[in-house]
Amino acid sequence: MPHDLIEKSKKYLWLPFTQMKDYDENPFIIESGDGIKVKDIDGKEYYDGFSALWLNVHGHRKKELDQAIKNQLDKIAHSTLLGMTNVPATELAEKLIEISPEKLTRVFYSDSGAEAMEIALKMAFQYWMNIGRPEKHKFIAMQNGYHGDTIGAVSVGSIDLFHQVYGPLMFKSYKAPIPYVYHSKSGDPVQCRDECLHILEQLLIKNHQEIAALTIESMVQGAGGMIVMPEGFLSGVRALCTKYDVLMIVDEVATGFGRTGKMFACEHEDVQPDLMAVGKGITGGYLPIAATLTTEAIYNAFYDDYDKRKTLFHGHSYTGNQLGCAVAIENLRLFESENLVAEVAKKAEYLQLLLEELKSLPHVGDIRQLGFMCGIELVNSKDTKKPFPAENRIGYQVTLKMRELGMLTRPLGDVIVFMPPHVSTLEELKEMVAIMKEAITEVTNGVTKVGA
Secondary structure, X not given: OHHHHHHHHHHHOOOOOOOHHHHHHOOOOEEEEXXXXXXXXXXXXXXXXXXXXXXXXXXXXXXHHHHHHHHHHXXXXXXXXXXXXXXXXXXXXXXXXXXXOXXXXXXXXXXXXXXXXXXXXXHHHHHHHHOOOOOOOEEEEEOOOOOOOOHHHHHOOOOHHXXXXXXXXXXXXXXXXXXXXXHOOOOOHHHHHHHHHHHHHHXXXXXHHHEEEEEEEOOEEOOOOOEEOOOOHHHHHHHHHHHOOOEEEEEOOOOOOOOOOXXXXXXXXXXXXXXXXXOHHHHOOOOOOEEEEEEHHHHHOOOOOHHHOOOOOOOOOOOOOHHXXXXXXXXXXXXXXXXXXXXXXXHHXXXXXHHHHHHHOOOEEEEEEEOOEEEEEEOOOOOOOOOOOHHHOHHHHHHHHXXXXXXXXXXXXXXXXXXXXXXXXXXXXXXHXXXXXXXXXXXXXXXXXXXX
């Protein structure tokens, strides 16, 4: 049976962000999960070292979440949110507003983080049009940023590997630098931060009259390499957006729901977004729900008689799905009853000590961490910070070795991602870091020996 499934997967599937030639060489099928481990079709167990792509919170088969879905199934699985609402969507909206930054008062549902960002772009664009300022129609995006894969989200993304091929489809946006301290000339977080803020301000001085909004990931650039922003950068961007009358769209899809040791990462610097996209951990990693949260001022710009043409014409078939909203409500209840955000913050201190042990490895150049969002950057030379040749795919080889040793993750180039589920115990964290250390050592030692 396992062999049949593998052959079927090779014959019929086209996997996301996957070169299928790689998959054919290293096929892998998950059969079940329990706690923070998953099991493949051959019965081998693996630590879920990247939270099923950055979204699992309580582990797999959490009985309270399972029961929430079962209870909702006894009522209804889905009805539309176009022109009406439902009970779980309404109750979840109230809870989201209660836990989000205070200026956010309205919730617009969607199905994925990319759609939540796409909606934020459309809201920002139409907001200025609705209040009689159509000249403000362009966007600022951060270099190395990632917000998803719809055309709008790609247009405010800036990772060449993912986005360059779609250039002719994209609308043009201004790009502002992000402080990547490890690869900056000074290596000083304050200087690097201030230089980037200065460049952003010059861009705003010149172009603010035509800029509708700025998009930015919150505190950590995820897909760009787990780049943690130096203290004061995000709040500095907020101040500049306010000064130059530009809306600030904060992407909390990966960073939200306790991942960084705060419910939302923007809380680290008391930043109040004008629009905020959330997803991933909203349902504990169970079902595809996302949302765009915004202020009452933006909402009111769309509120008028129908013939004024101010309606936001956007929606999806499964928007506000009852099953997803029901499990999200239970997820947030568990956050409160299990004091989960504080637990992540506390365990992150222990995790930081564990990750320190990796710094002595000859090819670990930088370790970046905020809460349970971690990136270990591998380099050919620690002295020069010179990377390995891209064709060696060292990060990929390390994650294959980690799989062999009993842990799953996906690399970002030569940055090893470590984002364990929130409920990981101290002992489990220790075991997972030990697997990373063994895999990095074995693969990079091998590369050094062959002179790559």
